[in-house]
Amino acid sequence: MWEDEHISQYLLMAHLSQETDSASRKRSTIIKTIDWIETILRKKGATILDLGCGPGLYSEVLAERGHEVTGIDFSRRSVDYAKREAKKKDLHIEYIYANYLDDLPEAFRNRFDLAMMIFCDFDVLVPNDRAVMLKNVLSALKPGGLFIFDTLNTKAPEKMNHIGKSWELEETGFWKREPYLALSETFDYPEAKVILQQHIVIFEPHQLSESNQLSKSEQLSESEQYRVYRFWNHYYSTDTLEQILSACGFSEIENHDNLLPEDGLGSREMVTFYSAI
Ligand SMILES: C[S@@+](CC[C@H](N)C(=O)[O-])C[C@H]1O[C@@H](n2cnc3c(N)ncnc32)[C@H](O)[C@@H]1O
Secondary structure, X not given: OOOOOOHHHHHHHHHHOOXXXXXXXXXXXXXXXXXXXXHHHOOOOOEEEEXXXXXXXXXXXXXXXXXXXXXXXXXXXXXXXXXXXXXXXXXXEEEEEOOOOOOOOHHHOOOEEXXXXXXXXXXXXXXXXXXXXXXXXXXXXXXXXXXXXXXXXXXXXXXXXXXXXXXXXXXXXXXXXXXXXXXXXXXXXOOXXXXXXXXXXXXXXXXXXOOOOXXXXXXXXXHHHEEEEEEEEEEOOHHHHHHHHHHOOOOOOEEEOOOOOOOOOOHHHHEEEEEEO
């Protein structure tokens, strides 16, 4: 989704919007989060790795405050935007278009005072990828370096359930430039502590065929008629996360609740921040 040519335009708008907390949080929340991060970091001019930096909303504020920031993201559109903005604002930030699950550059080894991953990106990782990411973070951190991230906690199903089922019929919109019908549903799998957000996006068949021949729908493969987007979000109890982090070599694991402002969607209650060394 982050790399889709059409959807990534809407995602960038969502990142930048001050009306919604989707994709990125609002600027006032970002500033508060960074104020809090700095109280834990307690270091001026720190080297910081912003994993999944998106359009650089945190990276910029941190750079403005005198930190040396590197942002990594695999959304080309976001990284290009972040680079343009940094240039405009004369901020020295290193933005890298890369997947943080791949081997990180050798120059990253033991380089950072802080690695951060904000907006519950931790939750979308399946256990294998999560282990790879944690290994990458550990190797990029200086000894004693800090890792800060946020996750959904066990209040998430109750808080997110109100989303339930919904549908939208659009001429053009988030999912497609062409008319579409999107059927969205949220499922909770409590044994696995996973919430699935599923979106079935059905396109108008006549938009799909260039040839305009008879029996178009027969000519279309299923994948050309609809797409299913599934976003699996893990949510974690503090005990589970402590086990996961310490098994990967982290220590001094602390949870921090109620850091986000009330947003009417339950984020304050269902998002927990963690710091670990
Ligand atoms: C929800 S956004 C959060 C962006 C930013 N942290 C913020 O809060 O403003 C998640 C970002 O992580 C990026 N991302 C997700 N998985 C990634 C991966 N494996 N490697 C690099 N970037 C990734 C996406 O492209 C997207 O920009």
